[in-house]
Amino acid sequence: MSDYKGVAVYCEARDDKILPIAVEGLGIGRKLADALGQELAAIIIGDKILAQQIIVAGADKVYIIDDAQLKDYQPDAYITALEKAIIQIKPQIVILGQTDRGRELAPRLAARLSTVAIMDCVELAIGPGTKRLLQTKPVYGGNAQAVMVTETDPQIVTIRTKAFTALASDTARKGEVINISPGLDASTIKAKIINRVVEEVAGIKLEDAAVVVAGGRGIGSVDGFKQLDELAKLLKGAVGASRPACDNNWISDTAQVGLTGKIIAPEVYVAVAISGSSQHMSGCSGAKTIVAINKDKEANIFRHARYGVVGDWKKVLPAFIQKIKEL
Amino acid sequence: MNIIVCVKQVIDPEAPPASFKIDTASNRAEMKGASPVIDPYGEYAVEAALKLKDAGGGKVTVMSLGVNLLREVVKKPLAMGADELILLEDEVFANCDTWLTAQALALAIKKKGDFDLILCGREASDTNAGQTGPIIAEILGIPCVILARKLESGDKTIKVERVNSSGYDVIESSLPAVITVSNEIGQARYPTIKGIMAAKKIEPIIWKSTDIGYDGNTKRTKLQKLFQPVHEAKCEFAAGETPEEMAVNLAVKLREAKIL
Numbered sequence: 001m002s003d004y005k006g007v008a009v010y011c012e013a014r015d016d017k018i019l020p021i022a023v024e025g026l027g028i029g030r031k032l033a034d035a036l037g038q039e040l041a042a043i044i045i046g047d048k049i050l051a052q053q054i055i056v057a058g059a060d061k062v063y064i065i066d067d068a069q070l071k072d073y074q075p076d077a078y079i080t081a082l083e084k085a086i087i088q089i090k091p092q093i094v095i096l097g098q099t100d101r102g103r104e105l106a107p108r109l110a111a112r113l114s115t116v117a118i119m120d121c122v123e124l125a126i127g128p129g130t131k132r133l134l135q136t137k138p139v140y141g142g143n144a145q146a147v148m149v150t151e152t153d154p155q156i157v158t159i160r161t162k163a164f165t166a167l168a169s170d171t172a173r174k175g176e177v178i179n180i181s182p183g184l185d186a187s188t189i190k191a192k193i194i195n196r197v198v199e200e201v202a203g204i205k206l207e208d209a210a211v212v213v214a215g216g217r218g219i220g221s222v223d224g225f226k227q228l229d230e231l232a233k234l235l236k237g238a239v240g241a242s243r244p245a246c247d248n249n250w251i252s253d254t255a256q257v258g259l260t261g262k263i264i265a266p267e268v269y270v271a272v273a274i275s276g277s278s279q280h281m282s283g284c285s286g287a288k289t290i291v292a293i294n295k296d297k298e299a300n301i302f303r304h305a306r307y308g309v310v311g312d313w314k315k316v317l318p319a320f321i322q323k324i325k326e327l
Numbered sequence: 328m329n330i331i332v333c334v335k336q337v338i339d340p341e342a343p344p345a346s347f348k349i350d351t352a353s354n355r356a357e358m359k360g361a362s363p364v365i366d367p368y369g370e371y372a373v374e375a376a377l378k379l380k381d382a383g384g385g386k387v388t389v390m391s392l393g394v395n396l397l398r399e400v401v402k403k404p405l406a407m408g409a410d411e412l413i414l415l416e417d418e419v420f421a422n423c424d425t426w427l428t429a430q431a432l433a434l435a436i437k438k439k440g441d442f443d444l445i446l447c448g449r450e451a452s453d454t455n456a457g458q459t460g461p462i463i464a465e466i467l468g469i470p471c472v473i474l475a476r477k478l479e480s481g482d483k484t485i486k487v488e489r490v491n492s493s494g495y496d497v498i499e500s501s502l503p504a505v506i507t508v509s510n511e512i513g514q515a516r517y518p519t520i521k522g523i524m525a526a527k528k529i530e531p532i533i534w535k536s537t538d539i540g541y542d543g544n545t546k547r548t549k550l551q552k553l554f555q556p557v558h559e560a561k562c563e564f565a566a567g568e569t570p571e572e573m574a575v576n577l578a579v580k581l582r583e584a585k586i587l
Contacts (some may be wrong), residue, residue, distance in 0.1 A: 100491040107458040111465035119517035147552040190470035191500035303560040311570035319571040323578035
């Protein structure tokens with residue numbers, strides 16, 4: 001079809017460590033590259049000390065783009081740098097994470113390369129016969145899934161957090177490191193990040209918590225969320241919320257779980273007064289066990305829950321907290 | 328400030344999940360018994376435009392692309408307070424993928440001209456991709472900011488608060504620019520009676536594919552299959568006469584199963 005060959009993964013890093021989603025990207029990237037009988041390349045922006053972490057996670061080649069203009073994240077500069085790297089590497093598949101950055105990098109990068117991205121994939125496979133990438137992504141707020149095929153190269157995708165498995169780190173792996181100079185100048189940046197504000201609540205991070213206690217529209221107030229917080233603290237967990245609860249300002253927007261919020265996979269997800277819309281379930285269906293408290297027996301959340309109580313949370317929760325303390 | 332807002336007519340995403348059905352022959356989805364709506368994320372974009380207009384004046388033009396656009400649906404942004412509605416309505420648009428949609432909208436935006444800002448929803452509630460806005464920006468060669476929760480326009484620049492997973496970034500961009508708007512912008516206003524009456528008097532401008540010079544031959548993706556993942560419900564309900572009793576039984580069960 002074209003002279004594009006191999007798979008490339010853009011690896012995001014923070015504090016000298018590549019993100020888990022980058023390791024997951026390398027995991028699926030390795031599988032796809034093997035299915036095609038081709039190489040797996042990784043692209044990183046910044047530090048070369050990351051190269052070894054990337055090679056042990058599955059890459060054959062690591063392309064490092066290092067430039068003073070790329071020290072802090074600026075979307076315009078990063079897109080131009082990635083565009084340059086992709087033109088040089090010419091991979092037929094490019095994988096990014098569906099992260100804060102991936103959401104803006106992938107569509108714009110694709111447009112510049114005369115192709116289009118498929119966002120938020122949960123399954124990727126090489127089509128038998130066609131050798132094109134079969135890209136499965138949730139649509140209709142999670143009500144359905146679509147299998148998409150991209151006709152143009154490179155086939156650019158973002159992958160959903162925790163949807164793909166990382167490979168076991170193999171310290172015997174060897175790889176090649178190649179430097180790319182992006183040749184950027186300051187005029188590349190037209191929309192500039194001038195301040196970064198962290199609003200995250202104190203305590204265990206929602207993404208990292210083993211137990212998440214989440215509340216929905218039915219909680220009805222800031223005070224209601226204080227009760228959820230009490231249970232979360234008791235269970236050494238974090239508090240999450242559905243979109244209506246955040247839209248009503250009962251809790252910070254950063255607590256939102258769902259398609260347009262965080263996608264998490266805790267051991268236990270306690271859903272309190274959450275109806276379980278598909279868009280919310282997209283964010284928590286990776287939980288090992290879902291426990292639901294809802295007064296509506298027909299609520300969608302009970303189709304996903306392993307354990308449930310049909311009842312008014314205002315009566316259920318205090319008794320539940322009391323008993324958990326006793327046991 | 329002249330603002331163009333792109334909105335999409337979609338099946339109602341707020342309808343109960345049980346009413347969601349797929350016609351496998353055509354690979355199309357519907358919400359049984361629910362009328363189409365303006366995409367809620369698009370409504371947030373309309374709200375953002377109206378907030379800017381409230382603060383500094385200007386004109387808000389709404390653009391929508393599709394087939395079988397129901398007038399009572401696509402006129403809602405007018406009833407909310409927008410000034411003008413351009414419909415890109417043509418049978419050939421039924422075949423649009425993300426790329427072609429963005430291309431057609433970019434062509435229409437160029438034809439319209441005289442704009443300072445283009446707003447889109449953060450994503451459409453059917454495709455959940457969030458690509459149309461960014462692709463329009465790339466086609467037009469203008470800056471792009473996604474996931475806005477607050478906009479403040481200056482003379483030739485705009486300041487945007489951009490949502491991220493740990494808070495927000497403050498971004499300054501030159502104009503014209505494309506900005507996608509997230510739900511954190513705040514509840515979209517309801518149409519007032521006065522607004523509804525005013526909207527009735529505004530005739531939408533209709534452009535066909537030929538009016539904007541759209542060829543539609545360069546589809547980049549195809550939908551191979553649309554399906555509903557199967558869910559097996561296996562919820563174990565805690566027994567009890569009262570909510571308190573059920574709560575106690577739930578706690579005991581979770582402790583015994585070593586889940587908590």
